[in-house]
Amino acid sequence: MHDVIENKDATPKVKVAIIGAGFGGIASAIRLLQSDIQDFVILEKAKDVGGTWRDNQYPGAACDVQSHMYSLSYAPKTDWSKRYAEAPEIFEYIQSLISDYQLKSYIQFNQQVITTRYIEDRCVWQIKTASGDMLEAQFLIFASGPLHVAQTPKIKGIEHFKGEVFHSSQWNHDYDLTGKNVASIGTGGSAIQYIPEIAPQTKQLYVFQRTAAWVIPRDERQYNALDKRLFAKYDWFRKLHRARLYWSNESRVVPIVQPQMMKAGQKLAELFIKYQVKDKTIARKLTPDYTMGCKRILVSNKYFPSFNRSNVELVTDSIQELTADSIITNDGVERKIDCLIYGTGFITDPRIYLKSFACYGENGVELKQAWKDGAESYYGVSTQGFPNLFQLLGPNTVLGHNSVIFMIESQVNYILQMFQALERTHADAIVVKDSVQAHFNADLQKQFEGTVWQSGCVSWYQQDGGKNFALWPSYTWKYWLKTHQVNLTDYRFLTKTQ
Numbered sequence: 272m273h274d275v276i277e278n279k280d281a282t283p284k285v286k287v288a289i290i291g292a293g294f295g296g297i298a299s300a301i302r303l304l305q306s307d308i309q310d311f312v313i314l315e316k317a318k319d320v321g322g323t324w325r326d327n328q329y330p331g332a333a334c335d336v337q338s339h340m341y342s343l344s345y346a347p348k349t350d351w352s353k354r355y356a357e358a359p360e361i362f363e364y365i366q367s368l369i370s371d372y373q374l375k376s377y378i379q380f381n382q383q384v385i386t387t388r389y390i391e392d393r394c395v396w397q398i399k400t401a402s403g404d405m406l407e408a409q410f411l412i413f414a415s416g417p418l419h420v421a422q423t424p425k426i427k428g429i430e431h432f433k434g435e436v437f438h439s440s441q442w443n444h445d446y447d448l449t450g451k452n453v454a455s456i457g458t459g460g461s462a463i464q465y466i467p468e469i470a471p472q473t474k475q476l477y478v479f480q481r482t483a484a485w486v487i488p489r490d491e492r493q494y495n496a497l498d499k500r501l502f503a504k505y506d507w508f509r510k511l512h513r514a515r516l517y518w519s520n521e522s523r524v525v526p527i528v529q530p531q532m533m534k535a536g537q538k539l540a541e542l543f544i545k546y547q548v549k550d551k552t553i554a555r556k557l558t559p560d561y562t563m564g565c566k567r568i569l570v571s572n573k574y575f576p577s578f579n580r581s582n583v584e585l586v587t588d589s590i591q592e593l594t595a596d597s598i599i600t601n602d603g604v605e606r607k608i609d610c611l612i613y614g615t616g617f618i619t620d621p622r623i624y625l626k627s628f629a630c631y632g633e634n635g636v637e638l639k640q641a642w643k644d645g646a647e648s649y650y651g652v653s654t655q656g657f658p659n660l661f662q663l664l665g666p667n668t669v670l671g672h673n674s675v676i677f678m679i680e681s682q683v684n685y686i687l688q689m690f691q692a693l694e695r696t697h698a699d700a701i702v703v704k705d706s707v708q709a710h711f712n713a714d715l716q717k718q719f720e721g722t723v724w725q726s727g728c729v730s731w732y733q734q735d736g737g738k739n740f741a742l743w744p745s746y747t748w749k750y751w752l753k754t755h756q757v758n759l760t761d762y763r764f765l766t767k768t769q
Contacts, residue, residue, distance in 0.1 A: 287311035288398055288408035290384050293322020295414030295663035295679050297365065298343055301372050302683045305345075308690070312408075313374070314400065316383035320369055322416055324362045329442040329461060330468035332358035335489075335570040337516045339509070340674040346371070349502035349509060354490045355570070387411060388631040389658060392769040394699035396659065409699070412686065413662040417669060417741070418617040424456065427592040434596065438613040439465060448472045451609040454598050456590070458484050460569055462614030466583075467573035476583045477598070477606055479590060482566070482728075483559040485540055489570040523672035524746050527564050530723045537563040547575035556587055564723035566730040567671060619731045619741060621646045621666075632657035633702075646740045647712045649703040649761070650754055652682050653689075658700035658765055661686045667715055668750070669741045671724070671732075677747050685754040692757060698764035707761045718744040 287303060289296045292315035303311050319325050334341050338351035341361070348364050356364075369375055386399040396411040421438040429436070437443045439461040452475045455462060462478075463486060470476050494502075502509040526533035540563055548554040557575065559566075577583050588600035599605045621642060630638035633656045641656055648654040651668030652661050663682050664675055689701050719725050719739050724732060732741040743750055 282397070282405050282407050284395075284407045285310050285312050286408065287410045287412065288396065288406060289313045289412045289414050291315065291322060291414035291416060292317075292320040292378055293324075293414065293416050293419075294343075294365070294676060295416060295683075296320075296322075296412075297368050297374065298676075298679050299412055299414055299663070299683050299686075300374050300377060301343070301346060301368070302687060304372060306687055306690075311377060312406070313378045314382040314384055314398070314406075315378055315380050316401075318380050320378065321362050321365045323418055323440075324358055324365060326419070326440045327461065328358055328362075328444075329439045329465045331464040331573075332461070333464060334358075334361060335460070336520075336674045336676075337490075339513045340516045340520065341676055343368070343676060344513070344680060347502075347506075347509060347513075350499045351494055353493045384628065386629045386631075387660075388629075389633060389660070391633060392767065394658065394765055394767050410659045410661065410690065413660070413665070417619055417621070417664055420618045421613070422615045422618050423613050424615055426590055429593050431595050432593045432611065434608060435610040436613075438615070440617070446610065448610065450474045452607055453477070453610045453612060454479060454606070454608045455612045455614050457614035457616065458482070459614060459616045460567060461616065463569050463571050463574040465612075465614065467571070467577045470577045470580055470583050473582060476577075476580075477586050477608065478578075478583065479586045480556070481587075481589075483557050484566065484569050485537070485559050485563040486543075486569045486571050486574055487540055488543060489572045491572060517673070517677070520673040521746055521748065527672065527724070528722050528745075530562055530564075530721070530726055533562060533564050533723050544575055547579075549579050553578050553585055556585055561728035562723050562726040564671070565726045565728035566732075616731065630657070630660070632660070645734050645738050647708065649708045649711055650682070650685065650750070651678075651743075652685055652754075653701075653703040653708075653762070655703050655705045655708045658702035658763075660702075661689075666740050667712075668743050669732075670747065671742055673747050678743070678750065681747075681751050681754050685757060688757040689762070692759055692762075693764070696764055697766075699767050700765040701762050702765070703761055704763055715744060 286308065289299050289311060292313050296313050300313060317325060334356055337354055338356040342348050342364060346368055352360060383401040384398055385401050388397045390397055395407050395409055398406040398408060421440050423438060435443065435446050448469050449472050451473055453473045454477045455466060456479045458480045463484065466478060526536055541558060544554050544558055548557060578585055586600060588602045591599045591601045597605045597607045625639055632638065636656055646666040648662060648665045651665035654660060663679050668678050669675060670678060693701055722744065724739055724742060732739050734740050
């Protein structure tokens with residue numbers, strides 16, 4: 272307990288501390304202001320807002336959720352340029368939210384939180400940052416998101432490689448790929464976007480694939496001037512368009528929970544590969560051997576045609592090692608390279624990506640220890656043993672079929688209801704009951720049975736052993752219905768003893 276501050280009166284205090292200035296943190300801040308709560312702060316580890324859309328500025332970066340769904344319902348953007356926005360436009364939208372709602376004064380930049388500790392007798396959270404600053408807050412909101420710690424594989428000999436190395440989320444825009452021999456590792460959501468963009472620049476591009484991905488066509492249509500005028504002038508027209516997108520996305524749950532139906536759609540995806548890739552041998556290597564939807568389904572019109580280029584080689588042999596100027600695969604083939612790009616995604620298991628962050632709840636229990644058998648919470652928001660701690664896009668609330676912004680909005684509204692409940696009851700803290708969380712997660716895991724997510728593949732949705740800790744296993748309207756009104760009997764109410 273050495274981090275506990277002795278002179279508590281000298282420590283700055285706020286009602287709400289939000290960690291992270293991405294979509295979740297910004298959505299929380301706006302709703303707090305709309306609820307007439309101004310006593311809050313956002314602690315952001317970087318020097319700017321935007322989260323994943325600040326970091327992921329690689330060539331071709333774009334969202335695979337429709338623009339009008341990937342925006343806040345209470346802060347709409349009516350002039351999206353196309354059906355699926357690219358990263359710069361999304362980042363610009365986030366910046367506009369900061370400006371429109373005057374949030375800059377609530378944000379402390381370059382403040383990486385390293386320790387949070389719940390002080391039981393006073394029902395407050397103590398927060399310590401890497402800069403040594405201390406803060407106390409009654410409520411703590413984790414809005415750091417699940418996709419912000421880069422995953423980089425350990426490759427033998429990497430320390431000997433003399434060329435350029437970077438991860439897609441830390442793209443080196445100062446490095447010119449023109450005329451270079453480039454190795455790209457990974458074929459996930461980021462890689463399939465940047466590979467078509469950099470292929471024409473490179474002398475030779477080697478795409479290292481461990482597991483093939485299901486990739487379906489992307490709707491590249493633009494919104495014309497009339498669309499934008501109608502969205503701006505008639506709010507009902509914009510809402511109708513958003514509703515159509517929402518329900519079309521929700522329909523994707525049906526083949527997820529009925530794998531036989533998914534396999535029928537899979538035949539069309541196989542035809543898409545054969546249509547776009549001229550070489551039959553390469554097409555076969557690009558065709559996954561697992562049921563579509565078991566891993567994340569990707570969206571692109573450009574990825575497969577990249578392999579028709581003479582300067583692009585698909586490599587499916589495992590990497591053995593790196594030398595000063597080459598990459599060697601297990602079949603003994605040595606390929607000279609100038610640059611290595613990791614398109615390997617992010618660490619998603621919070622027990623791992625929270626390694627530089629300590630969170631102590633009741634009885635001094637640390638969050639990673641509480642989650643030693645897997646991350647669990649109640650609706651991804653409240654975790655037993657951690658009063659007044661709320662998380663956005665926590666365990667089992669990420670989506671494989673619709674917009675996570677919808678989930679964030681539902682969660683923020685749910686959290687605000689708990690704030691209001693404490694005011695009514697004159698309690699100081701609230702936390703989900705152990706038995707309620709246990710029953711909820713047992714039922715939740717049963718819902719995965721028989722879905723495509725449990726059809727045999729290994730994905731980032733799962734922890735070791737196969738337990739799915741990331742996804743919501745059903746329709747989002749069901750999540751909204753369950754969280755629309757807090758059931759206060761699910762919670763313990765606590766009061767100060769000091």
